[in-house]
Amino acid sequence: MAGDELFKQEVLRLAGQEVLTCIQCGTCSASCPTAHLMNPSIRKLIKLCLEGKKEEALHNVTLWLCTSCLLCTVRCPRGIRPKAVVSALKDIAEREGQRSKDADYEQFFLKQIKDYGRIAELALTGEFLLVFPQGAVQSMQMGLELLPKGKIGLEIEKIKGRDEVKRIIEELREK
Amino acid sequence: MKLAYYPGCVSKSTGKEMEASTRAVCAALGIELEELDDWNCCGATHVSNELVATGLAARNMAQTDLEIMTACSICYSNLRAAAQRLEETEILEKVNAILDRKYSGAKIRHALDVILESLAENDERIVVPLKELKVAPYYGCLLTRPAGLYSPEFPTILEKLIKRLQAEPIDFRLKTFCCGGPIFMPQEKAADDIAFKILSEAKKAGAEVIVTVCPLCHLMLDAKQKVLEQKRGEKIGIPVLYVTQLVGIALGLGPEELGLEMNSVSPMAMVERVYERMA
Numbered sequence: 001m002a003g004d005e006l007f008k009q010e011v012l013r014l015a016g017q018e019v020l021t022c023i024q025c026g027t028c029s030a031s032c033p034t035a036h037l038m039n040p041s042i043r044k045l046i047k048l049c050l051e052g053k054k055e056e057a058l059h060n061v062t063l064w065l066c067t068s069c070l071l072c073t074v075r076c077p078r079g080i081r082p083k084a085v086v087s088a089l090k091d092i093a094e095r096e097g098q099r100s101k102d103a104d105y106e107q108f109f110l111k112q113i114k115d116y117g118r119i120a121e122l123a124l125t126g127e128f129l130l131v132f133p134q135g136a137v138q139s140m141q142m143g144l145e146l147l148p149k150g151k152i153g154l155e156i157e158k159i160k161g162r163d164e165v166k167r168i169i170e171e172l173r174e175k
Numbered sequence: 176m177k178l179a180y181y182p183g184c185v186s187k188s189t190g191k192e193m194e195a196s197t198r199a200v201c202a203a204l205g206i207e208l209e210e211l212d213d214w215n216c217c218g219a220t221h222v223s224n225e226l227v228a229t230g231l232a233a234r235n236m237a238q239t240d241l242e243i244m245t246a247c248s249i250c251y252s253n254l255r256a257a258a259q260r261l262e263e264t265e266i267l268e269k270v271n272a273i274l275d276r277k278y279s280g281a282k283i284r285h286a287l288d289v290i291l292e293s294l295a296e297n298d299e300r301i302v303v304p305l306k307e308l309k310v311a312p313y314y315g316c317l318l319t320r321p322a323g324l325y326s327p328e329f330p331t332i333l334e335k336l337i338k339r340l341q342a343e344p345i346d347f348r349l350k351t352f353c354c355g356g357p358i359f360m361p362q363e364k365a366a367d368d369i370a371f372k373i374l375s376e377a378k379k380a381g382a383e384v385i386v387t388v389c390p391l392c393h394l395m396l397d398a399k400q401k402v403l404e405q406k407r408g409e410k411i412g413i414p415v416l417y418v419t420q421l422v423g424i425a426l427g428l429g430p431e432e433l434g435l436e437m438n439s440v441s442p443m444a445m446v447e448r449v450y451e452r453m454a
Contacts, residue, residue, distance in 0.1 A: 014225070033353040034365050065365055068220035069353035070252075070320035074327040090223035102361040109221040113231065117215040119184040128360060138363050141402050146189060149437045151398075153188035160213050161234065167273050168230035175226055175269050 003052020007092075011049045011057075014088035021078045022046050028072035028082040034065040042072060042082050049085060058093050062086075064102035091173075101132040114169050117159030122152055178289065179239035180208035181254070183247040183390070184216050189398065190247065190390035192434030196419035197246040197286050199432040203300065203423070204293045212238045217253040220357040225260070226269065232257030233270045236281035246286035246419060248389035252317035254283040259321070285318060287388050287418050291336045294422075298339070302427040305342035306452050308445070310421070311382035311413075312337060312344050313373065314351050315392040327351070333386065336418065340425040349376045356391030359399075370395040371403045374411045384445055385415045393417060397439045414442035424449065 012019055029041040040048065040062055048057040063086055072082040093103060108127045112119050125139050146152050159165070186194035201208050214235050222228040232254045236243060245251050258281050261267050271277045294301070312333035319325040325332055328351060334344035352373060355366030374396060377385050387393045397415035404411055415438065416424075423433040424446060435442055 033355065033369050034358075034362075037365050065358065065362055067316075067353045067355055067357045067366075067369075069316040070327070071316065071351075071353070074320055074322050084225065087223040087225065094223065105361045106221050106223065109219070113216045113218065113222075117213075118187075119216050119219070121184075121188045125360070132361065135360060135363070138359075138402075142398060145398050145401070145439055149191075149439070151189050151191050151437060157187065159215055161215065161275070164234060164273075164275050165215050165231070168234060169227055171273055172226045172230045172269065173224050 004054040005052055007054040007057075008049060008052040010092060011085060011088045014091060015084040016081060018078065018080050019046065019049065019085060022050065022080055023078060025077065027075050027077060031071040031075050033067060033069060033071070038062040038065050042066075042086070045089075046080070046082060046085055049089070057089055058096070058098065063089055063093065064100070101128075104128070104131045110169065114166050115162070116156055117162050117165045118157050120153060120156040122154060123156055176205070176293070177207040177209060177241060178244040178284070179211050179241040181211050181214055181235060181243055181245040181250055183245060183250040185247060185390040189394050192420065192437040193246050193390050193393070193417045195432065195434035196417055196423050199428050200290060200419045200423045200426065201286075203426050203428060204290065206289060206293060208244065209239070209241065211235055211243065214238065217250045219249050219253070226266070228253060229257040229260050229266060230270050230273060233261060233278040234274055234276075236283075237274055237276040237278040242282040242284055244284045244286055244289050246388075246417070248285065248315060248317040249391060251283060251285045252320060254281070255323060256321055258283060285388065287318070287332060287336065288324070290419070290422055291332065291339065294336075294339055296339060301340060301425050303425050303449060303453060305340045305421070305425050305449055308342040308449055308452075309345050309381055309383045310337045310342045311347045311377040311380060311385040312350055313347065313377070313385050313387050313392060313396070315387065315389045316351065316353050318388050319351065333388070333418065336422070337386070340422065342421075345380050345382055347377065347380055347382070349373050354392040354395040356389075356395045359395065366395065367399070367403060367406065370399060371407055374400060374403065374413065375409065377413055378411055382413055383448070384421070384442065385413055386418050386421050387415060388418050400440050412440065414438060414440045414445050416442055
């Protein structure tokens with residue numbers, strides 16, 4: 001079956017045309033701190049994109065295990081930015097309305113920036129726990145550690161330029 | 176010297192000691208900081224659309240004509256990466272079409288670099304030399320990536336600063352290995368695995384303290400240390416300081432000014448050792 005050419009072109013538009021030059025050497029996978037948990041590997045993920053295998057490229061745990069450490073990106077011998085490929089796939093997944101705890105977390109994060117201009121960690125955590133209650137144990141542990149130290153911001157700070165920030169998020173995404 | 180200062184969102188929450196120590200150390204070194212007007216979140220590692228991330232950074236950078244300093248490596252990396260992308264006319268035009276104050280170039284600096292530059296060798300303001308203190312220089316990822324000022328694989332600026340404080344940087348193999356922080360909420364186990372690896376390696380290498388340049392690295396290694404110890408059944412017990420806290424101790428600043436009581440693993444025993452060795 002022929003691959004999804006539109007999907008491939010969208011990935012290339014977002015992550016750079018140089019992705020076409022991938023030689024499948026696997027330096028990205030070998031550099032990745034979470035490679036042992038990924039499936040497909042980051043190398044394979046790039047191959048899926050180039051083959052236009054949209055479903056497989058968009059629905060996997062790999063996207064959400066990327067820590068954005070950029071080690072793949074500084075090491076790629078072809079000057080490809082594998083992390084940018086992951087970001088492109090997340091961007092496409094988000095626009096297509098993909099739902100998962102990981103995708104939701106990114107959405108909540110972006111929504112906070114849109115609504116307030118800054119991140120209020122407590123509110124962000126609260127919203128996330130509603131979709132992923134299993135995260136409550138870790139959040140409690142962190143809360144018990146941080147609250148007595150005064151390191152949980154209890155107030156939501158809103159900046160003045162919220163309209164401008166909202167425009168940045170909504171309008172630049174379409175370009 | 177006067178710089179614009181971008182505190183970043185964590186300065187109001189989990190990174191309060193980063194914020195306090197940055198301001199205290201800069202004041203002690205005569206570096207004047209002017210907080211960026213109405214700054215917004217840089218997007219951290221959670222904004223997948225690069226143009227949006229660039230726009231968010233550009234709005235911050237357009238608020239000043241001064242060089243911009245931040246103590247957070249994530250903010251630093253995002254602003255730097257955006258400034259690089261904005262060198263392309265097409266991107267600049269798209270972004271400036273949206274912004275109220277237009278972007279026209281910026282120079283971004285990390286507090287680490289600003290502090291090192293203002294501290295001379297044998298600087299007389301180092302009143303508490305950190306003699307014999309074994310420090311693990313932990314860079315994490317985003318101070319040095321995307322590539323630019325420092326080697327993204329083997330940077331040495333932290334070691335240089337540690338030596339200037341008369342402490343001993345240890346050979347720390349995982350110094351540029353990711354802490355897992357960006358995915359710790361939705362992917363707890365994966366993040367815990369790699370954070371514990373770093374702590375365990377620091378212990379093996381004989382570190383008395385780990386120094387960080389990023390609030391997320393700090394959260395993973397300090398605030399989570401106790402929980403990670405319990406999960407893995409291995410005691411670590413190594414304090415984790417922001418680089419600004421370590422410098423502040425050497426400058427003779429007090430625990431309160433440096434927010435030392437806000438660290439999860441108390442650094443006070445280490446601080447006492449430093450004072451004993453000096454005597």
